Amino acid sequence: MDLRRVHPLSDEPDDRKLFEEWLRVQEAARRAIFGEEHSAWSAQEIRGRRRGITHRFTDLAAVENDRVVGMLSLAEPLHDNPELALVMLAVHPDARRRGAGSAMLAEAERAVREHGRRVVQVDTEWPSGQQDDSGEGFAAGHGYSAGQTTIRSRMALPADRHQLQTLATSTDVEDAAAFEIEASWDGVPEAWLDDLAVLEQRMSTDAPQGDLQLEEEDWDAERVRADLQWALDAGRRLAVVVARDLSVDRLVGFTQVQVSAESPTLAYQQDTLVLREARGNRLGLRLKARAALELMDELPDVRGVRTWNADDNTHMLAVNAELGYVQEGHLRVWEKRLT
Structure with a gap:
């Protein structure tokens, strides 16, 4: 070998x-x-x-x-x-x-x-209804321990436009009108960059991490810009959807979807986060519903959105269920600390 x-x-x-x-x-x-x-x-x-x-x-x-x-x-x-x-x-x-x-x-x-x-992480994946036979045996056999399990799900597109529009403009919570949902394709306004850096950094601390040994990530405007640019360099189209708190004129939530030129009928749901202080306003649902509408309007050939969520992220899994996501499989992150 x-x-x-x-x-x-x-x-x-x-x-x-x-x-x-x-x-x-x-x-x-x-x-x-x-x-x-x-x-x-x-x-x-x-x-x-x-x-x-x-x-x-x-x-x-x-x-x-x-x-x-x-x-x-x-x-x-x-x-x-x-x-x-x-x-x-x-x-x-x-x-x-x-x-x-x-x-x-x-x-x-x-x-x-x-x-x-000193810390190594490796993934295994398997379809719903099956077991992670070969991957689990290999990882565990080499001294790796399961750190987090995520659920792979798919939302079919096009979806019911009226329902998505209703969800995207949800007014069934008291402070819903205090937030505005905005979207940008293939890049973002310069004015968004600092707020997106905060959201990306909080993504590394606020989203469930299971038993993984992860530290807070370090984000700034330049890293946000570079992260978007590599996706464009990779031949992907991307939409960033944000929630703006109108009372302070700051972004308090975001989601991102990407579509590869190699698979133009499938979108990948990237990070989604609403700051803890802005939760309870159905912003996660509104963000994802708006992202689906953006895909339907901008890239009508897309036939589905694929996403992964931690199996203990009950809130986001509930959001997905309301949007019509169906479970397809699992991905498990295995971790080993080297001596």
Whole structure:
């Protein structure tokens, strides 16, 4: 088994070939779990992410008999959580149980130690009605403990426009009129950036984190701008919807949806947060309903919105249920502290 460095941004023919084979392993592994409903990243998305400024990436391919049989991506945050490393790992379905996954994970842990980090997180996923058999056995067998389980759900589009408009303009709470819902496509006004930085930072503390060892993230206007830009560089369309508290003229809630050029019929629901001090006004529901309306108007080919929510985030799961989301599967984050 040979482990080779992958260079997604290189134009060298050999590098491009290795990167393409690396991508095919990721897709094959995801298809084996969810079929056509997989969430594998495209080449353009990976390259857009590698041009970002928030993480350092190490990408490796496991090669057996001149064939790529495994892929690994190690992401290390650069602005916060200095002990944390995130691992994406996949083995081609017809090459499993031959040591590729173990070899890649061992190399990832070696690199993490070398970089002075100690906490490693890796994901597994499985469809509703099944068990996380292979992923759970692999993660637990290598000393990882379950840190958080999320529910993967999907909302079908187009949805009932009248119902969404009613939800987006909900006035069935006393202070509903004190907030305005606004939207922006493919970027945001400069005036939003500072407030969005606060919301993103609070996302790392206010949203359920299970038993994961995570510190508060460090956000500012430039990081918000860069985070939006990498998605655009990855060929995605994106809509940001915000809730403005008119009494203080500040943003107190937001949600974001993205649509990849490679899968133009599927939108991905990104972060959604309402500040604790503004909760109780059905703003989460209003934000997501407005986002669905934006998708229907701007990108009418979109046929669904996919999202992941912590299984103990009962409020947001209730919001999803009211919007018509249907559970599709689970994703579990496993964590290990290196010694």
